[in-house]
Amino acid sequence: MTTATPATTSASTALYAPDEALVRSAHVSGREAYDRLVAEADADHEAYWARLAREYLDWKQPFTQVLDSSQAPFFRWFGDGTLNASYNCLDRNIERGLGKKTALIFEADDGQVTHVSYSDLLERVCRTANALKSLGVKKGDRVVIYIAMSIDGVVAMQACARIGAIHSVVFGGFSAQALRDRIADTGAVLVITADQQARGGKHLPLKAIVDEALMLGGCDSVRNVLVARRTGGAVPFQAPRDLWLADIVAAQSVSCEPEWVEAEHPLFLLYTSGSTGKPKGVQHSTGGYLLHAALTCHWTFDLRPEDVFWCTADIGWVTGHSYITYGPLALGATQVVFEGVPTYPDAGRFWKMIQDHHVTVFYTAPTAIRSLIKAAESNPAVHPSRYDLSSLRILGSVGEPINPAAWEWYHEHVGGRRCPIVDTFWQTETGGHMITPLPGVTPLVPGSCTLPFPGIAAAVVDETGQEMPWGEGGMLVVKRPWPSMIRTIWNDPDRFKKSYFPDEFQGRYYLAGDGAIRDAKTGYFTITGRIDDVLNVSGHRMGTMEIESALVGKTDLVAEAAVVGRPDDTTGEAICAFVVLKRNRPQGEDAKKIAAELRDWVAKEIGPIAKPKDIRFGDNLPKTRSGKIMRRLLRSVAAGEAIKQDISTLENPAILEQLGQTY
Numbered sequence: 001m002t003t004a005t006p007a008t009t010s011a012s013t014a015l016y017a018p019d020e021a022l023v024r025s026a027h028v029s030g031r032e033a034y035d036r037l038v039a040e041a042d043a044d045h046e047a048y049w050a051r052l053a054r055e056y057l058d059w060k061q062p063f064t065q066v067l068d069s070s071q072a073p074f075f076r077w078f079g080d081g082t083l084n085a086s087y088n089c090l091d092r093n094i095e096r097g098l099g100k101k102t103a104l105i106f107e108a109d110d111g112q113v114t115h116v117s118y119s120d121l122l123e124r125v126c127r128t129a130n131a132l133k134s135l136g137v138k139k140g141d142r143v144v145i146y147i148a149m150s151i152d153g154v155v156a157m158q159a160c161a162r163i164g165a166i167h168s169v170v171f172g173g174f175s176a177q178a179l180r181d182r183i184a185d186t187g188a189v190l191v192i193t194a195d196q197q198a199r200g201g202k203h204l205p206l207k208a209i210v211d212e213a214l215m216l217g218g219c220d221s222v223r224n225v226l227v228a229r230r231t232g233g234a235v236p237f238q239a240p241r242d243l244w245l246a247d248i249v250a251a252q253s254v255s256c257e258p259e260w261v262e263a264e265h266p267l268f269l270l271y272t273s274g275s276t277g278k279p280k281g282v283q284h285s286t287g288g289y290l291l292h293a294a295l296t297c298h299w300t301f302d303l304r305p306e307d308v309f310w311c312t313a314d315i316g317w318v319t320g321h322s323y324i325t326y327g328p329l330a331l332g333a334t335q336v337v338f339e340g341v342p343t344y345p346d347a348g349r350f351w352k353m354i355q356d357h358h359v360t361v362f363y364t365a366p367t368a369i370r371s372l373i374k375a376a377e378s379n380p381a382v383h384p385s386r387y388d389l390s391s392l393r394i395l396g397s398v399g400e401p402i403n404p405a406a407w408e409w410y411h412e413h414v415g416g417r418r419c420p421i422v423d424t425f426w427q428t429e430t431g432g433h434m435i436t437p438l439p440g441v442t443p444l445v446p447g448s449c450t451l452p453f454p455g456i457a458a459a460v461v462d463e464t465g466q467e468m469p470w471g472e473g474g475m476l477v478v479k480r481p482w483p484s485m486i487r488t489i490w491n492d493p494d495r496f497k498k499s500y501f502p503d504e505f506q507g508r509y510y511l512a513g514d515g516a517i518r519d520a521k522t523g524y525f526t527i528t529g530r531i532d533d534v535l536n537v538s539g540h541r542m543g544t545m546e547i548e549s550a551l552v553g554k555t556d557l558v559a560e561a562a563v564v565g566r567p568d569d570t571t572g573e574a575i576c577a578f579v580v581l582k583r584n585r586p587q588g589e590d591a592k593k594i595a596a597e598l599r600d601w602v603a604k605e606i607g608p609i610a611k612p613k614d615i616r617f618g619d620n621l622p623k624t625r626s627g628k629i630m631r632r633l634l635r636s637v638a639a640g641e642a643i644k645q646d647i648s649t650l651e652n653p654a655i656l657e658q659l660g661q662t663y
């Protein structure tokens with residue numbers, strides 16, 4: 001565990017009061033309502049969550065136990081209750097008369113639109129669930145889903161949930177090697193993919209990458225590969241292992257009795273980066289997770305029956321799980337699912353889609369906003385003012401800190417100064433929003449995620465667990481368990497304990513891995529960035545060690561590598577790699593060539609999102625006399641800052657000059 005460096009808040013001080021009409025009408029209406037919920041949770045934490053779990057979810061077997069802390073930090077919620085996530089997202093909405101309501105408005109990369117009603121979606125999910133069963137997939141089996149944004153992707157996840165299989169979605173931008181590692185770690189029996197994906201007018205491989213991953217070894221558990229047809233592009237097929245999804249699904253019945261699982265039954269595993277090399281398989285439960293996904297959609301996004309919700313995240317990330325596949329469907333909402341990219345055919349795509357589909361609640365990442373600001377500045381035709389965005393009523397931000405300038409632009413040009421921005425802080429491990437404004441409650445400060453969601457005991461503490469005074473930075477922790485918290489790391493319970501419930505806090509507090517500071521006057525939280533070796537590039541989590549081990553894995557070339565982040569105007573942080581080669585330090589054209597080779601290598605090992613933006617070569621890395629790499633010094637070099645650190649202990653000061661050159 002690294003110590004948080006005290007930071008000053010980067011949030012501005014402007015307060016935007018919530019709109020009066022929204023204060024009156026919102027699901028959580030006004031500050032008093034918020035305070036009442038917080039007080040209810042404080043007074044009896046378990047009774048509070050039990051009440052909500054009964055209100056928001058339908059249980060087959062109602063629970064009688066709420067929280068079981070006997071195996072802490074392996075907490076159990078609603079342990080003796082049974083339910084099914086897909087039943088809660090589909091059947092019960094249809095039973096409530098929403099069968100004909102549009103569940104998904106799918107817009108393809110090329111602009112083609114498909115509406116899927118709740119009844120249609122249930123049919124597709126049941127057929128796919130039956131197909132999985134016909135291939136011998138059982139409750140508790142793992143299914144890896146490697147697919148782009150698609151109806152098939154959402155259906156595949158829901159189908160797994162229906163039969164109690166545990167899905168693990170792998171983002172379509174990950175390489176064969178990264179996919180192999182995840183398949184091997186989960187021990188998946190089946191992989192669901194598509195022939196190809198369409199992104200920004202291009203067709204990119206998926207099935208071919210699955211083939212490559214399975215050939216890398218360690219994936220003997222995989223019996224079948226189900227392939228959805230997306231582009232119709234030719235793909236190699238290996239009978240009897242590979243099957244076209246459409247063929248096998250066509251033969252199936254349209255009804256499938258849900259598998260009623262215990263609340264703690266794992267709904268999914270999702271791999272995320274940590275401070276060490278290996279990504280960790282974050283395990284989520286069915287009951288607690290689904291509760292928070294639904295509840296936060298209701299309170300943070302204030303979702304109503306007539307809303308059209310659009311979360312632009314990919315189902316390969318946790319945001320796509322909680323705010324596409326599960327939360328909105330659990331509430332019977334209508335939502336947009338988008339296959340493509342924000343800049344194709346031009347950077348007005350998001351605004352045009354909001355206009356076309358009358359989107360009312362829009363949830364995206366600061367990176368996207370920053371890149372669309374740039375685009376709008378250079379091409380007025382794609383400025384949001386050119387589109388009718390009057391349907392919007394609430395905006396959201398997620399994945400990384402939003403800088404006040406981007407916040408103000410989003411507020412003014414997208415939200416027309418009418419729409420509150422909910423800056424939602426949370427993590428793969430937390431399952432849903434942890435610290436966030438509520439639209440009918442919270443006066444907004446650009447750059448601050450404001451106050452904890454009711455029931456979430458967030459605090460800022462020092463290394464001994466003592467709460468910091470407001471105005472002083474420290475580590476963000478959660479002092480009490482909550483229903484949607486990570487249950488364990490798949491195959492690695494020790495790492496779960498060490499990473500999240502460290503001994504420093506006697507295993508009592510959940511350690512988020514972020515630094516935070518509370519405003520001296522309002523108590524609002526601002527996240528000051530990770531306190532471990534995790535980077536946030538365009539809202540994607542990347543472990544520095546993961547990239548380092550990929551680089552040194554190029555054994556014919558690389559002797560040593562250190563990776564740090566540096567601030568970047570568009571992507572938030574950028575990856576900067578310092579590399580020592582096994583041969584002479586390259587310069588000029590030679591260095592450029594090798595840098596390109598290393599980037600390709602990292603793309604192959606992890607995926608294009610992990611490619612270092614900057615590569616710097618040295619004869620050595622700056623180390624202390626005891627041989628430790630001076631990472632803070634490297635961070636200053638990467639950021640182009642004047643060196644303020646004490647370099648008197650540096651073994652070889654001359655290398656600082658070498659490392660000044662970026663390739």
Ligand code: WTA
Binds near residue numbers: 400529
């Ligand atoms: C960062 C994404 C500031 C943070 C849901 C966290 C944020 C990591 C915010 C989790 C926010 C996420 N303000 N920082 N609103 N939201 N982060 O697991 O560093 O992909 O620990 O989950 O993103 O990233 P993850």
